Amino acid sequence: MKKFFLSLLVGVLSGVVFFAQQVAGQAVNDIVPLSLPETLKGRALPEGVDNSVAPWFPPIYSQLWFPNCQQASGVYHAFTYAVNHARHDTANTPDHQMSANFTYNFYDGESQDGVSFLHSYQLIRDAGNPSVTDFGEDHMVGGLYWMNGYEKYLHSMHNRIDKVYSIPVNTVEGLNLMRQWLYDHLDGSEWGGVAVFSAHPPYSDQFLPPESPFAGSKVMPRIITTPSHGMTIVGYQDSIRYDVNSDGRFTNNIDINGDGRVDLGDWEIGGYKVVNSYGEEWGDSGTFFLLYSAFAQGIENWGAQNECAYAVTVKENYEPRLTAKFKISHNIRNRLSLKMGLSLDTARAYPQIIREYQIFNYLGQAHLLSGNDSIANGEQLEA
Structure with missing residues (x-):
């Protein structure tokens, strides 16, 4: 030896x-495009999935004054979920919740600019990430604190990312791939995965109409301006609906955005369930719906950064x-x-x-x- x-x-x-x-x-630079196994192509999926109720998902984060939405979504929500799913640990204790500010504090500190979750993923690959127990509550230790103590760093080293996957969200093919991932991780698991994306914050005060399942729930029909806010996709609902063009109908088969074709960008039926990082008092207990079509309006009309969402697997x-x-x-x-x-x-x-x-x-x-x-x-x- x-x-x-x-x-x-x-x-x-x-x-x-x-x-x-x-x-x-540096941001993680070996992102792998997620692909659907041949054996899963064409399989029927349920009408809806909600992984936010899984035992692996932590209580919804409240970023308060920190511009750490990227780490709240990418690390605290998504990485916590991936670690606990792999280890079959529940996320209702600080021992099993991944700190958001560990990586945020290394990169950003006091600038108030924030930094991409993809930067955080590279650091987690190198050094791991501590639990909230080891690091401390983000709002107690602040945005400048660096963790002190070898044992805490040693504990962190066990929490490592294995792979980072990209999932296109601007096409029907990408949507179907995402639904499969959300359903069962593409491997038959009882619970599916989650994914992270950056887009404009969900500031709109729009709600699903009475004709829609989950009527009255907060919905974001379209994404406007720059993709600066990190959020976590935790599920989907194929039957929610919103009348985007105000014609009194809910359709997926007519050109409502005037681009001369009918594609995902025209869908008024179906959407993702998304967890935000404004606490459980915001939206519907911290969540909202995002129409599938919001991601498919063309890059010039904003949408998700890189027109992708990202998922991680971990070293169990x-x-x-x-x-x-x-x-x-x-x-x-x-x-x-x-x-x-x-x-x-x-x-x-x-x-x-x-x-x-x-x-x-x-x-x-x-x-x-x-x-x-x-x-x-x-x-x-x-x-």
Whole structure:
């Protein structure tokens, strides 16, 4: 059995950069298009699915003043669901809920700009993600806090993303693929998957009419302006309906948007169930319906970012084989980059292999390592 020896390499930005360029994080770059197995093509599905009631789904998140909707949807809602589904753990305890602000605080901090959940997914691949128990309640620790303590980081390492899948949402084929994923993960599971997308926030005050199932529920018939808000698709209902063009009918077979063809963009029947991150007091206990056709109005008329939603699978029982424990002190954390050197020979002056990670890599704004510039020893961190 080979034995590796670890060394910690520290790069500090001070006029020059050691080891690498200064990078403010990278989004996951090996996204796999989800595909439907031949054996599932053409199978009948139920009229509706709602995975928000599954035991794996956590209580709905309230982002309050944080612009962390991407992490609320992509990490707290979707990653929590994926981890608990794989491990058959219930999500009604902080031990089994994934912190949203762990990755948000590395990337964004005080800028109020937010950062894509795809950036968070890359960091989770590298370092894992802590539970709410280990990290703390987001609104208690704030938007600058970096987690302190090796044991907490070790716990986090077990919670890893395996694959990130893209699902097109602007075509009938993509819709059918999404419905299959929501139904049973494409593998016969009792509960299906969930998916994350970015679009304009659901500010409209529109509701399903009396003629529709779930009448009176909040609905978003169309998406307007920039795709900046992260949300989680948890199910679908094929029979909900909304009269988009106000002609007194509910149709899927006439050209209502005037583009000269009849396709998904013209559908007034059918929609996704979506979980928002404004708490359970918003909408219908934190949820709303989004017409299938809202995603298919053409990229020039907005919709979902990249015209896709994204789903993750996880490493069910991941065990790190080699870890590094360190204590470090620094007073400007976004000038710091940590890398791991590995070598078979302890006599070597320089490592044979240098591994660069997303975490602790010129991130976190110009603060002490802890994120609190006013406490004693705030420049110290153990991880």
